[in-house]
Structures are given as structure tokens and as C-alpha cells.
Amino acid sequence: MDKSKILVVDDDAKLRDLLSRYLDQQGFIVETLPDARDIDRKLARNRPDLMVLDVMMPGEDGLAVVRRLRAQGEMIPVIMLTARGEDIDRIVGLEMGADDYLAKPFNPRELSARIQSVLRRHYAAPALTAHHDEDSLCVFGEFELHLGRRELTRKGKAISLTSAEYAVLAVLVTHPRRPLTREQLMEMALGKGNGESLDRSIDVHISRLRKAIDTGEGGPRYIQTVWGYGYVFVPDGQSGE
Structure with a gap:
């Protein structure tokens, strides 16, 4: 190697x-x-x-x-x-x-x-659930998340993400409509179960992801806040926070 x-x-x-x-x-x-x-x-x-x-x-x-x-x-x-x-x-x-x-x-x-x-x-390839293999393509709105290629595109154009942002998005997208705590996201996406600034760090990654994919008006659509708990990915962007 x-x-x-x-x-x-x-x-x-x-x-x-x-x-x-x-x-x-x-x-x-x-x-x-x-x-x-x-x-x-x-x-x-x-x-x-x-x-x-x-x-x-x-x-x-x-x-x-x-x-x-x-x-x-x-x-x-x-x-x-x-x-x-x-x-x-x-x-x-x-x-x-x-x-x-x-x-x-x-x-x-x-x-x-x-x-x-x-x-x-x-x-490396992302950790996937039993329902998604390496060639999975997750589509939501105008976006496509290519898990095998580790790439997010909008209307065929690649969107730049850091490794941490991609990891957080991959976990959210592969667990649709499942509310996840900040600690769960840190552990599942970044391999960190605790530590200083845990909550604020994941909030920063979420904020940057929202700027990339929640481009419309009316507040976050796909990555929604579960108040007092964490975040949830909503593929159709319909459910309110």
C-alpha cells in the first residue's frame, strides 16, 4: 500500500x-x-x-x-x-x-x-446500512448522493464537501426520517463519541451542509432540527421542524 x-x-x-x-x-x-x-x-x-x-x-x-x-x-x-x-x-x-x-x-x-x-x-468507502451497497444512488430534490463515488451533485454538477461534511451527510441520507442525536452523528460519521465542543462541532457541519443543499427560502428542508434531540434527514423536504 x-x-x-x-x-x-x-x-x-x-x-x-x-x-x-x-x-x-x-x-x-x-x-x-x-x-x-x-x-x-x-x-x-x-x-x-x-x-x-x-x-x-x-x-x-x-x-x-x-x-x-x-x-x-x-x-x-x-x-x-x-x-x-x-x-x-x-x-x-x-x-x-x-x-x-x-x-x-x-x-x-x-x-x-x-x-x-x-x-x-x-x-475510504463510507459505512453503509444493509439497505445500501457501494453503488447506491440517493436522490432528494435536485440532488444526487453517489455513495460509491463519495460525490454529491446538483443537476449533474459536483458540490464540494469536506470529508467531515460528506460523512455526516452520508449518515443522514442513509437513515432517512430517523432522528439522530448530535452524539450519534459524531460517532457514526466521524468516529467520535465524546469530547470538547461535540455539540457545537456537529452544528457547524450541519450549518455548512444546509448552505450547500437547503438553498431555498423558508428554512431548512432536508436536514431538519429535532428540538432538544438532534437532526433528521427528510428526503422530500416536506415535514416541518
């Missing part, structure tokens, strides 16, 4: 060296950058499979990088490193389109686990 290529972008030279050595020992191919200036060149010439990106950097900071890349339709998986670990840092990173986040200081072993989890979500 080919080794996954990881690009670490952080202005802390000691941390770059530590992560490079540790992730290399874990079987990854690692390249590092001290800032964001050469990210575009790396993506074009020696594309990594995942990017570990520090939020606080001189020049273009990590949040600006993610926002710019997502606006360009670039969906490389990104794990953000936040200096303070406060909720607002994490939530803003997710809102910009990051796939996951990790607060400094952290154990490199945890970063390795996060990398493997995000890579599985992004590149």
Missing part, C-alpha cells in the same frame, strides 16, 4: 522537526513548510494527501488559507492546529472548511490518530 503524504505547515521549527520524525516513524511521507507562501506550489507539483495547518502563522494565517482554498474548490483534507484550544478557534476553523482540529499542546500520537481518521473518511 502506498504511503500517505502529509504536509505540515507551522512556523515553529522544533514542532515541524518533531512531527516530521514522528509521522515518518508512523509510516507517512512528510514534508514541511514554515509558512503558507509555497502551499499552492506544493498542491500543484507534489500534492499531499492531507495538510496539517497551524492557525497562527506570519503572513497568510491558517484560517485564511483554508478559506481561500475552499473558495477555489480545493478540498484537500485539512487538520488545523489551534494555539489556545478555545471553542471559538475550533469552530471558526470548521466554518472555514477544516476537516478536524487539534489544540496545542498535543501528543503527536493523537495527531497521528486524527490524520488516519480523516484519511479514512476522505478516501
Whole structure:
């Protein structure tokens, strides 16, 4: 099996060296950058499979990088490193389109686990119910979710989603009309059963998905809130919240 290529972008030279050595020992191919200036060149010439990106950097900071890349339709998986670990840092990173986040200081072993989890979500086949095989096509309104290709389209045009957003949508779509708690969604889609900011994190993913698929007026249609419980996917968009 080919080794996954990881690009670490952080202005802390000691941390770059530590992560490079540790992730290399874990079987990854690692390249590092001290800032964001050469990210575009790396993506074009020696594309990594995942990017570990520090939020606080001189020049273009990590949040600006993610926002710019997502606006360009670039969906490389990104794990953000936040200096303070406060909720607002994490939530803003997710809102910009990051796939996951990790607060400094952290154990490199945890970063390795996060990398493997995000890579599985992004590149592996989704977990399917007994009623859906890999070739399943789920249609709702103008949208088609191709589970085998891990692709969401609207009138034949692909819609960009992060690995986390796709995973959450796949769980919802394959469990139509079944209310799911935030914790259930985190565990089934992202493999996280608990942790800080659990509720707010899943709410951010839901918010971004709604912007992608609930484009009409009158509030959310397909992903509806079950007040005091969680969320439910309604294929025909008819039931009220």
C-alpha cells in the first residue's frame, strides 16, 4: 500500500522537526513548510494527501488559507492546529472548511490518530446500512448522493464537501426520517463519541451542509432540527421542524 503524504505547515521549527520524525516513524511521507507562501506550489507539483495547518502563522494565517482554498474548490483534507484550544478557534476553523482540529499542546500520537481518521473518511468507502451497497444512488430534490463515488451533485454538477461534511451527510441520507442525536452523528460519521465542543462541532457541519443543499427560502428542508434531540434527514423536504 502506498504511503500517505502529509504536509505540515507551522512556523515553529522544533514542532515541524518533531512531527516530521514522528509521522515518518508512523509510516507517512512528510514534508514541511514554515509558512503558507509555497502551499499552492506544493498542491500543484507534489500534492499531499492531507495538510496539517497551524492557525497562527506570519503572513497568510491558517484560517485564511483554508478559506481561500475552499473558495477555489480545493478540498484537500485539512487538520488545523489551534494555539489556545478555545471553542471559538475550533469552530471558526470548521466554518472555514477544516476537516478536524487539534489544540496545542498535543501528543503527536493523537495527531497521528486524527490524520488516519480523516484519511479514512476522505478516501475510504463510507459505512453503509444493509439497505445500501457501494453503488447506491440517493436522490432528494435536485440532488444526487453517489455513495460509491463519495460525490454529491446538483443537476449533474459536483458540490464540494469536506470529508467531515460528506460523512455526516452520508449518515443522514442513509437513515432517512430517523432522528439522530448530535452524539450519534459524531460517532457514526466521524468516529467520535465524546469530547470538547461535540455539540457545537456537529452544528457547524450541519450549518455548512444546509448552505450547500437547503438553498431555498423558508428554512431548512432536508436536514431538519429535532428540538432538544438532534437532526433528521427528510428526503422530500416536506415535514416541518
